[in-house]
Amino acid sequence: MDGTVNGSLNMIGYGLAAIGPGIGIGLIFAAYINGVARQPEARGTLQTIAFLGFALAEALAIIGIGLAFVLN
């Protein structure tokens, strides 16, 4: 059985690179849910902070997908 796989290694690299931000975003929202569960009245403040953290962690994944398409 001789197998050939066509495709770009970039995408495998991007898949690996997305693990980090994935874990990070999970932790951010876990902390947000914890915070709201403990102190429901702080929801508004926590929401802003959670989405800020989410956006910053997500930036890493986005730089990854940008480079995965750009680098050849």
Add this chain to the structure above:
Amino acid sequence: MTTTGQVPGAEGFTPPGPGDFNLPPVFGDSVLFAKPALLLVVSAVAVFGFFFVTSRRTALVPSKAQYVGEQGYGFIRNSVARDVIGSQHFLKFVPWLVATFFFILLNNLFGIIPLIQFPTFSRSSFAYGLAVLVWLLYNGIGIWKHGLLGYLRHVTMPAGITGPILVLIIPLEFFSTVLVRPVTLALRLFANMFAGHLLLILFTLGGEYLLLNSDKVLYNSVGVLTLILAVAISFLELLVQLIQAYVFTLLTAIYIQGALAEDH
């Protein structure tokens, strides 16, 4: 039996790629005015029209339209502008933030509205243009508030840091605040819309191919499943589109707040 590593039955299937985002011109043959540019104009007119109509005849007892408009306006005004920028300065920036949010939201929603189905910001140039506007805004506010040198000092020297570490901090802070911020702001919006739209095209085209162009019953049924998944992903995209419009507006507000903040 030999396996070639390809997806079985996919010999005639060309997977969608970045090239699918290059749409033909709408009028004449100018590549500058293709479908995304048309959608951009349509969305600007639609957002203006929506807020013009809903705020034209305001009454103490609001009509349904006025209520919807005020809810949207109030959401950005209270939960983004006032909470982030602070009650002292926020009112000046509310129009900008409301316009940004609804403009981006509508442009993103174009990605899943039937018959339109193209998110404008999946072309990166539009996202970069928007980020340049935000960059000019927050840097302009900072320079207006602190003066040019004062603003550079405010940006590059975080309060409480002294000594030789500043040699390291100043270039890093300048790099992250002035150079990287607009790029990540634009890339975040662009990459989310791009990846989401690519995913939708892939599932729809793949499902259609498996359903219609395959002679095996198993593949046909997988095609049906794929098309159902495409609908499910549309709902996921709706969530992503809302979040991205919100995040863009939130980050704009945070950057404005950062430029306005006093050193302690």
